[in-house]
Amino acid sequence: MKILAIIPARGGSVGIPTKNIQKLAGKPLIQYTIDAAKKSKLVNRIIVSTDDKKIARIAQKLGAEVPFLRPKNISKSTSTQISFVKHAIEYLKNHESYEPDIIIILHPTQPLRTACDIDRSIRLLKKSKSDIVLGVMKIKTHPYRSFWLRNNYLKPFRKDFLKFYQRQKFPKLYFPTGYVYTFWYSTYVKYGQIYGPKITPMLLRDKDIFLDIDYPFDLFMGEMILKNWRKYQRRFTSNE
Template identity: 35%
Template sequence: MRFLAIIPARGGSKSIPKKNIKDLIDKPLIVWSIQAAKKSKYLDRIIVSTDDEEIKNVSLDYGAEVPFLRPQELAKDDTPSSEAIYYTMKKLIDDANEKFEYLILLQPTSPLRDEKHIDNAIEMLLEKKEQFDSLVSVTELEHPVYWNRVIGSRQELNSFLEYDKDKLFRRQDFEKTFRLNGAIYLIEVGIFMKYKSFETDSTMAFFMDRISSTDIDTKDDFEIAEFYLRNKTLTKRINNREI
């Protein structure tokens, strides 16, 4: 059974220029994901899908493969990751006759996801492969989704989801809700190639703590991630309390 990891990293980030190769502490952001993948017990190949020569060179320097650059039309702001992943898989299957049973997507913006998360996710899906054909990582919402509001044209607050405000007002009263954290997407290759999606009618949730779910999108996110990485004892204590 062979596992392929794909790390998608386009060069045209607008929120933070060259975000994927901007240093986080002592190494480029993308390297945290490359090194986590290289430490995994299960991953046979680690491929970076990029349109950018600088990202390619950094990835090669740290041991990932970049067998080809993806076309510019698959590296736009509105290009879904699934399209870039599908292109990469199709090239590997058609041009190189590569065969893998499972595909794992590791976004470079999740630097606190480590090899233990990757291996645990793989083991959980394999253990329940008769019930599920994919797995996606999630983290619990800090506050109930029912507390979200939309703002109308007159700046009035309107409910995002209707609920009985007389009966449900404490956080503990609500059913737990979760969000996709973008850290791990794992699926059987055949299923992905058929549907071009990591979510199917049989997708398993892989729970991750809030800190490990940190996603880099802004300069503030970089500082938060750096704080957590530099203060591992504090991070571990917070995570244990959450669990």
């Protein structure tokens, strides 16, 4: 099967300038995602979709393809995810007659994602009858505990919020982590987007570390995790 990994890495970033190539534990942030994709046993093509020439050069040195520079009009902070997916698919189809069987979107802001995560999502898609496999995590801060701000006063998100006084009473909700968006090319062709009606979750467990790089503090946290977490973790697992 032709399995294509698309790594979106636009040059502009509001939270961290040139975020995707900022150093994290001595490596450009994007390298963690490219390396994970290269170690995958199932992915057989990796492209980076970027509008930035410097990111393109770094990505190519790291072993990813950069067959095009993404147009600026779909590289804004307001640009939708489907816009860069559509551009990449149409470019490869028109210029190379290349049409993959499976596409996986790997955001470079997830440095802790592994090749095993990538392959697990692909195997899950193959085994399921779904249109897409979405990396998700159980929500911790539940919206039923939220408030609206109305005329400088807080109003409960739900009028019956008092009955949810225990965490165990909340209905289970999940949010996308951004780890993986793994879908059939036929899903895109049929629906014109990456989602179809059948979405299979790839659930991150409570013990898994979730890190999404958006702000300088996230880079700091990532640095501490990469340098110290395994050694620190042994304090709690040595007696098991």
